[in-house]
Amino acid sequence: MDLLIPDKVHDESRQGEALVLNPIGKNNGRKLYIESYGCAMNFSDSEIVASILAEKGFETTQDFNNADVVFINTCSIRENAEQRVRNRLKEFAGAKFKNPGMVVGVLGCMAERLKSKFLEEEKLVDVVVGPDAYRDLPNLIDQVDDGQRAVNVLLSREETYADISPVRLNSNGINAFVSIMRGCDNMCSFCVVPFTRGRERSRDAYSIVAECTDLFNRGYREVTLLGQNVDSYKWSNDTEQVNFANLLEMVALVNPELRVRFSTSHPKDITDEVLHTIARYDNICNYIHLPIQSGNSRVLELMNRTYDREWYMNRIDAIRNIIPGCAISTDIITGFCTETEEEHQETLSMMDYVHYDFAYMFMYSERPGTLAAKRYADDIPDEVKRRRLKEVVAKQQAHSYIRLQQHIGKTEKVLIEGFSKKSDNDYCGRSDKNAMVVFPVDERFKPGQYVNVLVERSTTATLLGRII
Numbered sequence: 001m002d003l004l005i006p007d008k009v010h011d012e013s014r015q016g017e018a019l020v021l022n023p024i025g026k027n028n029g030r031k032l033y034i035e036s037y038g039c040a041m042n043f044s045d046s047e048i049v050a051s052i053l054a055e056k057g058f059e060t061t062q063d064f065n066n067a068d069v070v071f072i073n074t075c076s077i078r079e080n081a082e083q084r085v086r087n088r089l090k091e092f093a094g095a096k097f098k099n100p101g102m103v104v105g106v107l108g109c110m111a112e113r114l115k116s117k118f119l120e121e122e123k124l125v126d127v128v129v130g131p132d133a134y135r136d137l138p139n140l141i142d143q144v145d146d147g148q149r150a151v152n153v154l155l156s157r158e159e160t161y162a163d164i165s166p167v168r169l170n171s172n173g174i175n176a177f178v179s180i181m182r183g184c185d186n187m188c189s190f191c192v193v194p195f196t197r198g199r200e201r202s203r204d205a206y207s208i209v210a211e212c213t214d215l216f217n218r219g220y221r222e223v224t225l226l227g228q229n230v231d232s233y234k235w236s237n238d239t240e241q242v243n244f245a246n247l248l249e250m251v252a253l254v255n256p257e258l259r260v261r262f263s264t265s266h267p268k269d270i271t272d273e274v275l276h277t278i279a280r281y282d283n284i285c286n287y288i289h290l291p292i293q294s295g296n297s298r299v300l301e302l303m304n305r306t307y308d309r310e311w312y313m314n315r316i317d318a319i320r321n322i323i324p325g326c327a328i329s330t331d332i333i334t335g336f337c338t339e340t341e342e343e344h345q346e347t348l349s350m351m352d353y354v355h356y357d358f359a360y361m362f363m364y365s366e367r368p369g370t371l372a373a374k375r376y377a378d379d380i381p382d383e384v385k386r387r388r389l390k391e392v393v394a395k396q397q398a399h400s401y402i403r404l405q406q407h408i409g410k411t412e413k414v415l416i417e418g419f420s421k422k423s424d425n426d427y428c429g430r431s432d433k434n435a436m437v438v439f440p441v442d443e444r445f446k447p448g449q450y451v452n453v454l455v456e457r458s459t460t461a462t463l464l465g466r467i468i
């Protein structure tokens with residue numbers, strides 16, 4: 001069981017979403033269907049894939065039944081993420097039966113983890129492509145057209161797709177994800193990402209600024225800079241070195257009307273310099289996603305997170321001092337190998353210390369090949385993991401509610417993203433602190449504009465108010 005409170009970066013409602021774009025000129029008469037699972041990185045990669053294939057004349061479709069090429073961009077982070085993909089592939093089988101010429105491809109982290117094993121295990125799959133091999137897709141599709149099955153799961157130390165300007169899929173024209181780095185070198189013992197995404201590499205800072213500038217010129221008003229550990233961003237050319245604080249500043253300077261968000265921050269690497277940069281620019285949002293995973297130092301050590309409870313608290317104190325009122329969210333894993341009841345209590349007490357605005361909370365799921373799978377027994381029974389998760393979730397719900405209540409009576413600067421899901425009489429948008437705000441439409445303002453909203457009340461997850 002995963003329990004998620006949706007936001008833009010880990011949006012549960014987007015899992016499995018079919019992505020479409022308008023044709024960009026050429027047309028080869030073939031239709032591409034692509035759906036994505038997992039983190040924002042994967043959604044962002046799907047935009048790169050669509051760009052590469054649009055260049056070759058593919059059109060996108062939202063219906064896999066009349067697609068010539070069906071891609072599923074997959075996630076391996078927990079066992080249930082992989083199960084979801086397997087189930088989905090079964091649903092594609094019927095369409096492929098009717099249209100044997102259909103090319104079915106598995107992309108992303110599961111492709112990288114299972115490699116050619118996928119072709120043995122799932123007979124309907126024609127092509128398996130890892131996250132660093134998307135430039136090879138046109139070629140791989142040609143191979144399948146010639147009657148072969150094709151695999152490219154080479155990981156790269158350099159690939160950042162920096163020169164590919166991603167087409168924006170299912171975009172509202174206001175928020176966009178911008179990948180600033182790929183891979184991860186951290187080797188947290190529970191985590192499959194270093195194996196599926198390869199070594200960490202940072203993208204050319206100027207290509208990031210150019211992409212953000214172009215987005216702004218096309219009307220976008222919010223970018224989310226993406227990386228598994230944005231604080232270790234590091235790029236240099238002959239004359240300068242750019243760290244994450246420098247990059248944040250460069251993007252903030254694109255235009256004061258462009259909001260800047262970022263994810264994910266790592267407690268071991270987030271520096272005071274980054275915090276001061278956030279504090280200095282109004283358009284860098286006061287919101288930090290800082291995964292704790294466990295509140296106990298022994299468990300953190302087994303997890304190979306390379307910080308302990310005290311260090312994490314020190315980083316929280318620094319955020320509170322340097323950016324007063326900053327919203328903070330986190331990720332928590334319950335029932336990691338050997339976690340005792342007292343250690344679980346320390347996660348709960350850490351939650352009391354921070355009062356997170358929201359959290360993504362998971363039961364530990366052993367992943368083959370990871371350090372934890374090799375070294376430690378997955379020895380906490382499922383019902384204990386689940387009960388601990390319930391306790392964590394209950395506490396978080398209480399804290400989220402308190403945090404929302406704190407906004408009541410205050411004025412929030414909201415970027416209008418569109419009409420609310422429930423009614424065309426209401427707009428919705430996010431505050432600087434990433435809270436969802438719903439308020440009656442005022443004809444003078446359009447999506448993409450900022451408004452000041454007086455918050456009057458809240459539901460369990462949304463603030464309600466009116467423009468002032």
Ligand code: SAH
Nearest residue numbers: 190191228264291331332333362363364365
């Ligand atoms: N790079 C980010 C996390 C990416 S994965 C970071 O370092 O924080 C997103 C979240 O999934 C992780 O923070 C962790 O809480 C959860 N996760 C990762 N592997 C997991 C596993 N094997 N079982 C349960 N949850 C896991």
Ligand code: SF4
Nearest residue numbers: 184186187188191193
């Ligand atoms: Fe996984 Fe740790 Fe890297 Fe995050 S920092 S992606 S949890 S290895």
Ligand code: F3S
Nearest residue numbers: 038039075076077109
């Ligand atoms: Fe999943 Fe891969 Fe992202 S494992 S969380 S899609 S990096």
